[in-house]
Amino acid sequence: MNVPQQRKLVTEIPGPKSQEIIKRRSEAVSASLGMALPAVITHASGGILLDIDGNQFIDMGSGIAVVNVGNSAPAVVERVQKQVSEFTHTCFMIAPYEGYVEVCEQLNELTPGKFKKKSALFNSGAEALENAVKIARHYTKRQAIVVFEHGYHGRTNLTMAMTAKNMPYKEGFGPFTPEVYRMPMAYPFRHEGNIDHALDEVIHKIEKEIGGKNLAAIVIEPIQGEGGFIVPPKGFLPGLAKFAKDNGALFIADEVQTGFARTGQWFACEDEGVEPDLITTAKGIAGGLPLAAVTGRAEVMDEIHPSGLGGTYGGNPIACAAALGAIETIKSENLNQRAKEIGKIMVDALTAMQKKYPVIGEVRGRGAMIAIELVQPGSKEPNGEIMGKVVKYAQSKGVVFLTAGTYGNVLRFLPPLVISDELVKDAMSVLDEAFANN
Numbered sequence: 001m002n003v004p005q006q007r008k009l010v011t012e013i014p015g016p017k018s019q020e021i022i023k024r025r026s027e028a029v030s031a032s033l034g035m036a037l038p039a040v041i042t043h044a045s046g047g048i049l050l051d052i053d054g055n056q057f058i059d060m061g062s063g064i065a066v067v068n069v070g071n072s073a074p075a076v077v078e079r080v081q082k083q084v085s086e087f088t089h090t091c092f093m094i095a096p097y098e099g100y101v102e103v104c105e106q107l108n109e110l111t112p113g114k115f116k117k118k119s120a121l122f123n124s125g126a127e128a129l130e131n132a133v134k135i136a137r138h139y140t141k142r143q144a145i146v147v148f149e150h151g152y153h154g155r156t157n158l159t160m161a162m163t164a165k166n167m168p169y170k171e172g173f174g175p176f177t178p179e180v181y182r183m184p185m186a187y188p189f190r191h192e193g194n195i196d197h198a199l200d201e202v203i204h205k206i207e208k209e210i211g212g213k214n215l216a217a218i219v220i221e222p223i224q225g226e227g228g229f230i231v232p233p234k235g236f237l238p239g240l241a242k243f244a245k246d247n248g249a250l251f252i253a254d255e256v257q258t259g260f261a262r263t264g265q266w267f268a269c270e271d272e273g274v275e276p277d278l279i280t281t282a283k284g285i286a287g288g289l290p291l292a293a294v295t296g297r298a299e300v301m302d303e304i305h306p307s308g309l310g311g312t313y314g315g316n317p318i319a320c321a322a323a324l325g326a327i328e329t330i331k332s333e334n335l336n337q338r339a340k341e342i343g344k345i346m347v348d349a350l351t352a353m354q355k356k357y358p359v360i361g362e363v364r365g366r367g368a369m370i371a372i373e374l375v376q377p378g379s380k381e382p383n384g385e386i387m388g389k390v391v392k393y394a395q396s397k398g399v400v401f402l403t404a405g406t407y408g409n410v411l412r413f414l415p416p417l418v419i420s421d422e423l424v425k426d427a428m429s430v431l432d433e434a435f436a437n438n
């Protein structure tokens with residue numbers, strides 16, 4: 001169903017039908033699961049989510065950077081429907097199928113790096129990270145993994161250790177896996193001291209606290225997602241990649257959130273010509289179906305013994321069909337270009353708002369991955385209260401905004417890349433109204 005591409009409210013939020021299901025949810029579903037939008041969705045397409053009461057919300061979050069090609073993108077639906085009617089599962093390690101091979105071919109071609117690459121498919125971002133670390137340790141015969149403050153890599157035991165923020169991701173879930181070392185992130189808005197020294201400081205710390213010869217891999221998000229869309233200064237990523245190389249370690253780019261045209265390029269590390277040894281992808285790869293991948297240097301990917309990697313569902317044929325539909329859509333709709341256009345609309349609107357509302361401390365990001373960091377006026381003191389109010393206000397007007405940030409004070413904007421200019425502008429005007437009213 002094509003949902004009309006406009007914002008529309010017919011009830012209070014949540015509406016009566018949503019309320020009923022949310023009540024059932026609280027009886028049946030573990031209270032541990034969050035709920036950002038109190039509205040039960042029945043359909044979605046393009047940039048609009050339709051709820052069971054008939055309300056239409058502008059989707060400014062893409063289900064956390066997943067539906068870059070829009071919900072139920074026609075090429076995804078078509079390929080999934082065909083695949084589901086042909087066969088649903090064999091387990092790729094039992095009996096192979098072409099879709100898996102084709103997704104790996106596409107990934108090997110589309111990811112940065114002018115060298116021979118190979119891929120392996122998994123189910124979730126965290127699982128891709130787990131496997132990238134397994135590969136790096138096996139290949140280098142070393143154990144130390146470097147990650148960064150404000151980083152997010154998932155919720156499994158290893159990826160909890162790699163993730164920086166305690167609440168809500170880690171609290172009470174330890175002990176965590178050893179040999180994961182967290183380094184300071186170059187966070188321009190909050191960096192204390194001279195940010196030009198950030199790279200040298202990290203390198204010095206690795207040398208002193210770990211020893212370059214013990215380092216298996218440096219794992220970093222080229223733009224940190226959950227941490228608050230933190231864009232490191234130019235030179236930071238290439239410098240880390242060079243340090244890894246000089247020390248016989250791997251440089252792993254976690255592109256789970258930044259990947260698949262989100263930043264205006266297929267992958268965010270292309271911005272500075274960084275060629276990671278391994279890249280982890282998920283989210284935007286398959287238009288909403290669960291799929292993830294590790295792609296990297298063929299000699300690294302092939303070093304693992306036969307059957308050393310895998311899993312029952314990794315690279316499921318339906319998810320692979322969806323990925324091929326999503327990749328086809330990114331190409332045919334030129335969504336890299338579109339991400340830049342959407343980004344410009346958002347940045348223009350947000351910088352104009354920043355002049356009016358001193359709670360907006362910084363506007364940052366790249367392509368259609370844009371955020372604002374909210375502060376107490378006249379300082380950099382995080383301002384989480386205003387964010388909560390603005391998000392709630394926007395929901396009551398039919399716009400879904402996502403939050404992020406170590407200090408819970410970052411509003412992030414990552415709409416589907418097929419959204420119209422009108423909807424993005426409408427969402428921005430609701431945001432303006434939200435700041436004016438709070």
Ligand SMILES: Cc1ncc(COP(=O)(O)O)c(C=O)c1O
Pocket residue numbers: 064123124125126127129152153154155221225226254255256257258282283
């Ligand atoms: C950069 C990054 N890595 C890994 C993950 C984990 O992905 P998943 O939730 O699919 O396990 C996320 C999820 O938000 C992410 O943003």
